[in-house]
Amino acid sequence: MAVDLYEALGVPRTASTEEIQQAYRARARKYHPDINKEPGAEERFKELNEAYSVLSDPKTRARYDRFGADFRKIPEDYDERVGARTGGGAGTGRAGRTGPGYGGGDPFGGTAGAGGSAGSTGPGVDFEDLFGGIFGGGPRGRVPGADQETELVLTVEDAYQGGRRSLTLSGPDGRRSYEVNIPRGVTEGQRIRLAGQGGRGGNNAPAGDLYLRVRLAPHDTYRVDGRDLTVQLALSPWEAALGATLPVTTPHGTTKVSVPAGSSSGRRLRLRGEGLPNPRGKDGDLYAELRIMVPRHLSDRERDLFEELAGVSDFDPRRMR
Template identity: 35%
Template structure:
């Protein structure tokens, strides 16, 4: 049997009349005493007693089992903390059938209670005074072309809610500490009994934090939070692309009252390079060549981000052809390196010396192969 959301709404400790901190022995003793008291054999025909007996047995089924009890305790703590809640106002099970959460998410889908930490109170309304997750913060960072390829560790300054520097986020005046809430004994939740069932709600004295601050910190007024500039060390992975956003978990604004920090989203801008372009993990370069280099073939020196390489251009290469230099691109996310794509582009001389002109004219006369055969055919019709 798994702990269901309905189970979390009930206070089994209250059912058995024990403290939350009760030992396994104390729980067993309390159960035995109540079970004897309400045993159906003692109350023939009394359906109220029978219901009570069933409830006692159910409560003991959970609290009497170490693993179920710890699951139950953890779920209750999260629920009281405002991470999620069931039904209106966090109490009552009305309109809440089939073991589902509002929105149709089932506990099983979330892989257990630990998931609720990750969800950071995004589900349902969070209680006004309970722990609250810090907000996500967005910032941008401009990197040089080469730095984006290599990856960098840099410092970003953001002005956000941060843990108060004087009380280190406790909200209590330095030298003092928050004390356990006397109403809920630090659990943050309290039980309201309705029709023999215990329903849980956030503690009305501490608001669900489980703690009371007797001497609020002067630096933050007891909130534990200050808005101030923070320097955050950021490691940008090698091969980051222009426009990519990097998420730094827990580096956003500080949470309130023990809630987790939000995330920091860093949008990366990569400065253009004067020579190289980039297409994902490939770098691109356009290399100007002469007509004769393509016609006769040539060896051409081409720069890369590292050492230059020599590309062999075969005779008869058409203009616009792309050559691939393997492994001279950007680092790929999953290891390896992209390529350098070298595109050759014919440049026509703007001025010709007399001799050059004469030779070209001679070439033109000799070269009677039209490059427009297909177009000529087309125009014949």
């Protein structure tokens, strides 16, 4: 029995596109074969990808809602072809209508229509004549392969550099190897198209495309917001008070940033153009977020100096606004 795509994602049939996307992201992370090694996780991941590729597209979702699991076997011009055979009268099966020979969700109808016999789609329309090309291998049986989508997890460094990669991905048809050209500066949610690498077509019809939707893996150093990156920059109390020039890590190496005197924790210093590159526009920025650190253990001399400072300073951080 075919898996119900809504059940696969755990959403009701009334779910919005945003709810479908959120459900997919949550479950894809849980069942990704690179993360979940339990038996059945890879098969579950394939089901999730299939469900998302269909339900995230309004057109394919509408066809799935109408025809069910066999929607890909039904010609996209089904309504027009039935209408032409019947003169557009009762039993045309147009979206949102019912009539003799059309049972709503079943494209073949549930009962014989007026003037028709069991197995007919409606008055004057013969089931074998209309669908014989699909199921019998005739010229009309050339059904193009479906487009498919899977998740491509990249590090921030991979996204920054781009370039050609040999990847083995878990997609709707299992694990396969691909040569992928990753655009430099690719961002979260961006799709990379692999032409002809999607679902196989029927009767020698062309295959669909495979889309790799980029997800940036959580990083120990960088927080990502679009093309902007944020890093935490640790500094000592005296560096914050007196100012300093300090090294900052970026995806392409180390650079320097000038910390103004009198800086406090939480201050963000912008390094223009040091974020993710943008081949078609402005590069992202990198923000160094200051975090003042104090020694865990003080030497006797350090303690004397801090006590001396406490005695002469009238600074009260609780009165700062």
